Amino acid sequence: MAGPRIALFIPCFVEALAPATAGNLRRLCDRLALDWYQPREQTCCGQPSFNAGFWREAARCAAKFLTDFADADAVVAPSASCVAMVRRYVELAALSSEQRAAAIEIGRRTHEICSYLVDVLRIVDVGASYHGAVAYHDACHALRGLGIREQPRALLRHVRGLDLRELPGGPQCCGFGGTFSVKYPEISASMADARLAALEATGTATLVSTDLSCLQHLGGRAERRGQPFIGFHVVDLLAAQGPV
Amino acid sequence: MRQDIRDRSRDLLRDDKLQDNLRRALGHTLDRRAALVAENPGWAELRDRARDLRDESLRRLPELRAQVERQVRGRGGGFHFCRDAAEARARVIEILDRAGAVEVVKGKSMVSEEIALNAALEARGIAVFEGDLGELIVQLRGERPAHITAPALHLDRRQIAALFRRALGQDVDDDPVRLAAAARRFLRPHFLGADAGITGANFVVAESGSVVLVENESNIRLATTLPRLHIAITGIEKLVPRLADLAPLLALLPVSATGQKASAAVSILGGPRPSGEDDGPREFHLVLVDNGRQALISDPILRPALRCIRCGACLNVCPVFQRIGGHGYGAIYPGPIGVVLARALLGRSDGAHAFACSLCGACDEICPVQVPLSRLILEVRRRAQQDAGVTAERMAHAAFAEMAQWPRLFKMALAASRAAIRWWPRWFSTSLTGGWTDLRAWPRPRRDGELRRRTGSGAT
Ligand code: SF4
Numbered sequence: 001m002a003g004p005r006i007a008l009f010i011p012c013f014v015e016a017l018a019p020a021t022a023g024n025l026r027r028l029c030d031r032l033a034l035d036w037y038q039p040r041e042q043t044c045c046g047q048p049s050f051n052a053g054f055w056r057e058a059a060r061c062a063a064k065f066l067t068d069f070a071d072a073d074a075v076v077a078p079s080a081s082c083v084a085m086v087r088r089y090v091e092l093a094a095l096s097s098e099q100r101a102a103a104i105e106i107g108r109r110t111h112e113i114c115s116y117l118v119d120v121l122r123i124v125d126v127g128a129s130y131h132g133a134v135a136y137h138d139a140c141h142a143l144r145g146l147g148i149r150e151q152p153r154a155l156l157r158h159v160r161g162l163d164l165r166e167l168p169g170g171p172q173c174c175g176f177g178g179t180f181s182v183k184y185p186e187i188s189a190s191m192a193d194a195r196l197a198a199l200e201a202t203g204t205a206t207l208v209s210t211d212l213s214c215l216q217h218l219g220g221r222a223e224r225r226g227q228p229f230i231g232f233h234v235v236d237l238l239a240a241q242g243p244v
Numbered sequence: 245m246r247q248d249i250r251d252r253s254r255d256l257l258r259d260d261k262l263q264d265n266l267r268r269a270l271g272h273t274l275d276r277r278a279a280l281v282a283e284n285p286g287w288a289e290l291r292d293r294a295r296d297l298r299d300e301s302l303r304r305l306p307e308l309r310a311q312v313e314r315q316v317r318g319r320g321g322g323f324h325f326c327r328d329a330a331e332a333r334a335r336v337i338e339i340l341d342r343a344g345a346v347e348v349v350k351g352k353s354m355v356s357e358e359i360a361l362n363a364a365l366e367a368r369g370i371a372v373f374e375g376d377l378g379e380l381i382v383q384l385r386g387e388r389p390a391h392i393t394a395p396a397l398h399l400d401r402r403q404i405a406a407l408f409r410r411a412l413g414q415d416v417d418d419d420p421v422r423l424a425a426a427a428r429r430f431l432r433p434h435f436l437g438a439d440a441g442i443t444g445a446n447f448v449v450a451e452s453g454s455v456v457l458v459e460n461e462s463n464i465r466l467a468t469t470l471p472r473l474h475i476a477i478t479g480i481e482k483l484v485p486r487l488a489d490l491a492p493l494l495a496l497l498p499v500s501a502t503g504q505k506a507s508a509a510v511s512i513l514g515g516p517r518p519s520g521e522d523d524g525p526r527e528f529h530l531v532l533v534d535n536g537r538q539a540l541i542s543d544p545i546l547r548p549a550l551r552c553i554r555c556g557a558c559l560n561v562c563p564v565f566q567r568i569g570g571h572g573y574g575a576i577y578p579g580p581i582g583v584v585l586a587r588a589l590l591g592r593s594d595g596a597h598a599f600a601c602s603l604c605g606a607c608d609e610i611c612p613v614q615v616p617l618s619r620l621i622l623e624v625r626r627r628a629q630q631d632a633g634v635t636a637e638r639m640a641h642a643a644f645a646e647m648a649q650w651p652r653l654f655k656m657a658l659a660a661s662r663a664a665i666r667w668w669p670r671w672f673s674t675s676l677t678g679g680w681t682d683l684r685a686w687p688r689p690r691r692d693g694e695l696r697r698r699t700g701s702g703a704t
Contacts (some may be wrong), residue, residue, distance in 0.1 A: 016658045043648040049641045051603060053595070053625030057638075057645035064649060144605035173563050177602025184564075184600055187253050191563050191602070 006036040007072035012044045024239035047085040052179040059094035075110040080142030118151040125158040130240040133163035133204035138171035139211035161244035167198040176217035192221035206230045269397040276503025295614040298551035308450040308483040315453025321515035322529035329359035345439035351464040352376040353444030373434040375463035384411040390570035393556035441467030445478035460508040474525040481550040496612035500555035536589045549584040551613040558607035580607035580617040595628025
């Protein structure tokens, strides 16, 4: 295998809530003959603490990440919000100046999976097939944090048999926001409701996104509302080779 | 305070009428704005220029302040710099008293809200009439503005008509033209009879000492020309160096604020009426208020908040503001920019406002002067947690960060949580999370069999 050695970063909530997505990511990398490995020591990028205002705690996670991924040619993660976090490590005052210098370096080499495939490897057809209609949800951290808009759509359009639909009303936050949904659950649920109504209007119950946290949040709300909902990570569909 | 926003939000979310009004008003403004931005290829460049200009102003503030003082005094106007809200209120009252003013008409001014000027004037026996339609409406209702540029956006025409019938004794239906006419009928004698007009200022030009006011209803032109005394009160950050600087700012402001290409009127006022001329007030005062702004300028991280030109676009686009409106926040500066302003200018330091945000970043994208709002919100959160000291929340994050140092322990904890989440009863998670799971099911590990069946993929 030629090319860069890719370290996969599997976010902790993916590990906890959707281990199959991690597996799908590895299968996808194999199919594309990428030289990947998964550093065994990895844990959490620190984003939950960062967003909640606990930057010293976030810096401890950041320091560990910087050590765990120091040698990787590229770090690839199935989560835009974690990648956006890594790219902001430099703002953490609790890190040493060497660590912050390393953060800039590693931040440059760290990519969300769709962006890595399309922007770096220039691949849009990963040879996947999936029969069915799905709507795409722009995760805020992907769209505004990393400027990812077309990449996942291009990849999904090349999945054979897949009917890609847009949510009416354009990109809107799902209302998760981590600590926000705990502190203001009613507002957060109202935001989810708006997204779920948009999903309903597309005529499919399947929503796909770069970030599982949005999908978990929307899925939980859909369950309470009794609305059919299936959430897929983009990677689940890119790994799919079902009958068309 | 944290609980206050949540408590209010519960009621506001249940208020269907309010939800409807907010959706309609904000939706229209955003749609019109989007259309105008789409047809303007120079928008991004305008934003860059405006940001640079605002930064230049903030950098040169002491010098600009001296310049504007010279200009205003040179033309016979009064110039006042007030360190805080109390000083500003006292100064305005002093000016009014000296002029023997007992009735005031006002143009829309958020700084006057910030320093709670109306209440101070009324306590002094000075009658205050808001001249802006939206401000008049909230004044008549005994409310504070629900938005920094659209004070009455939480109400619809029918509610306003009912208010006018009740409070003004005018027999009006909900036709907007007739509503405006009713307000005009009520206000006209006050414009003519008022001793003083008090307005804000969208910008103050240092090189000419002129006050720039943007409006749609012409009430500001009346308030600044009919009474014998005009007082303009605004924050020190509204200074700009040159008249030419107004071009990009005035191109961005109405599009961002109301989705209009241009506002109906822009007044550039030069102070008191020169002798031999017939127009303008005989007496003019510019009151510049600090009230926490200087401290904000010296703050290396929060400083860009003072670029703000108070267009309100970040409120309009904020999914939280869209649901609770300005009254939900309980601060006259609501929404994304309000997170910083409420802390720095209104002294609200608990961070409640900062956490009423999903960090979606829509505000960053829309702000015409590129205030990095979500970055500032994160910073306010950080400081609020620092101020709070050792809390249960901090200890939980500290424990998590510690666990993250031990990969094997961390993986075991993840596996345990996976199992626990799958099996624990609903009442348990509900009591743990204070209502979170009343509204949404606890995130469950996905059934991977289903995933396999649907995608033909297998978990490894
Ligand atoms: S922060 Fe930006 S978008 Fe918000 S009111 Fe100020 S200028 Fe407008």
